[in-house]
Amino acid sequence: SAVISQKPSRDICQRGTSLTIQCQVDSQVTMMFWYRQQPGQSLTLIATANQGSEATYESGFVIDKFPISRPNLTFSTLTVSNMSPEDSSIYLCSVEFTRWGNEQFFGPGTRLTVL
């Protein structure tokens, strides 16, 4: 399996500010994914980040609000910009390994609270 770490694990932020979440994987992976999990809800895909190309965003998510970087095969960042209380969620990154039947492994998540 993969070891995935995220920083920070949690944060409390003020409305209007931005937070950058880091995701580090212990193996090189082509595809990394960013999810949002609102309280009591299932995971919602924000975007897919492939190294060397622009991230692909899902309907309802835009690059200006959630810019993503993917500088190499083991690291990615997600920024939540101009935050509002509605952005309070858990944000998770995940990776997919084709050699393990396309199984996805998830990071521990970043719990974000916006006041």
Next chain:
Amino acid sequence: KNQVEQSPQSLIILEGKNCTLQCNYTVSPFSNLRWYKQDTGRGPVSLTIMTFSENTKSNGRYTATLDADTKQSSLHITASQLSDSASYICVIPGRGSTLGRLYFGRGTQLTVWP
């Protein structure tokens, strides 16, 4: 429309008891179904992956079943422990035009009481 429905939404059982969680899906085409366990404040962790041809798969005290004809899966937990308290999520990956997409159920929140 590709959907994954789980029941019950929440469940409380006493330590040592067994329980069964349900997952019904409409995702098509189908390749495999995954059960994840998500502890509070943690990311989901894979319990089992069941392919189209598998009917039953066990992982310790967890046993998953799959009926691809009725598009139903269940996760049976035997001799529950306090550490089983978590959300259990049924996940199905897309294929064809939806390759790379995961379809998530909302999860069943299991609480095990001593």
